[in-house]
Amino acid sequence: LLETIVLDFDSVLAAAQRISPHVFRTPVLKREIADGGTLFLKAENLQTTGSFKVRGAFNRMLQFPAGARGVVAHSSGNHARAVAHAGRVLGIPATIVVPSTIPAAKRDPVVRDGARVVTVGPDSEERKERAMEIAAREGLSLVAPYDDLEVMAGQGTMVVELIEDAGALDRLYGPVSGGGLIAGCATAFKALGGGEVVGVEPESADDTRQSLAAGKRVAIPPPKTIADGLCVRMPGERTWPIVQALVSRVETVTDEEIKDAMAFALHDLKIVLEPSGAAALACALREGKGRCGVILSGGNVESTLLAEVARRPR
């Protein structure tokens, strides 16, 4: 018996309703680029906690039964911050399993939100195992970073807002890591009559590009890129069929292109993007034609890298 995993657009609309008291309706910035392209940039770096991750976290955590004993999450940074924040807001104790390489800018707010922090190696698979272990031992509910339909539905809400503000779009550029953002966003984009969905990965973190080429989930070696939020080694189990069905193609960008896009964001858009948050923009600046939606997914960046990018010749 083959289970087909589908994310229903109704789940995205229900999520939008559910999370609206807790998330910020981020602005859509508009920029004309060369060759007649127009970019409609969904600035999720301005979202509460500095990234889109609160959308999925709230949508999941608002559906736990009252009196739940607490939640546990594993994350390279932004999901950690989102779950810790939602935990504080909703009064749910949160335990977060983070990599040893987590930047201070992403760790400190988790601690300030009162979450318990557990540190486990740099590898995302190890973190996942430890989180599941803790969940089982302590009776906590896991808030998956991407491989969960309600988390995906939450992330998809940003595209509902994007199209409300921008109108019809020919194309959507979004970053791909585990696939939760792009699965949720693609579901909403297609349901609302949008055209092509372009996933964007760092060159060395192209597991989804390779998986689409192979027609099945492919694992890659630990990626090396400044985009620390896009370093998973394999598409999610539940995100994968949705990605395979709805993502038209995956393009890769170099760290240099990401830094250029971060500099463009600082000097032209007047906003701060983290490397992962600039990946889709980097691709859209390179090839954007027609009316393009672009997801700027987050802005939690270390000050040394930010200063380097600010000084970058343009």
Added chain:
Amino acid sequence: LLETIVLDFDSVLAAAQRISPHVFRTPVLKREIADGGTLFLKAENLQTTGSFKVRGAFNRMLQFPAGARGVVAHSSGNHARAVAHAGRVLGIPATIVVPSTIPAAKRDPVVRDGARVVTVGPDSEERKERAMEIAAREGLSLVAPYDDLEVMAGQGTMVVELIEDAGALDRLYGPVSGGGLIAGCATAFKALGGGEVVGVEPESADDTRQSLAAGKRVAIPPPKTIADGLCVRMPGERTWPIVQALVSRVETVTDEEIKDAMAFALHDLKIVLEPSGAAALACALREGKGRCGVILSGGNVESTLLAEVARRPR
């Protein structure tokens, strides 16, 4: 016969209608600060051309008769950029008189918009005289940077949007230079039932603070501050009576406080502010209590200063 200068709120509402196709509805960011204060931050750094100045420029230039021979403006930077932009959009040739000290980040876009640029010393009075000379000789219309009721009305539109988004506010913090922004904003704020209006000036550019204390317009020596947009030496002739009537008090901030506020904007708000755009925030962070509106007026900053602020210890 004493002429009383009043800016009517109806002019602000008419301006809002008139300029709406040409300006971006900037977001209002919300932050809780110590002592129970809540800041509602109007992010005009995300405005078209990187500052609020397009509001006044469009409101003035949309009222010139068709077939006008062109416009001339004098400006320390952001007004220049706004008039050049509006000129290109509306098909009106623009001449801009700029100081020799204008940062490249503010000069380059003026040139790209096809405006003629005339450079005159660092002093704002010299620039004003030259602009009036050119206007008279060439039959051009002057677009005053602040001392014009329609320019003030345009700037006031940002407060209409701010209160629509934030609800009732106890207090408004706005930067004060020639007084166009604060006069327009105070007019709208008072008409909409807002409380106290706090003007903010750099320590060495406190001409309006001194003028309020003296009960008449006072001229000061050329100011020395990183807030290059707030360096006029005397309140405007037409802005002054409005400022005197509606501004409750003027507070000053140091360059160090301005840099701290710029760093807060980068790391916490994820936005880029220029020094002048961070002055009101600096004051609000120091004293903000209750529900405070804060005008973040612009984001056009040189990359070296931006990099310095990004690295600043917090």
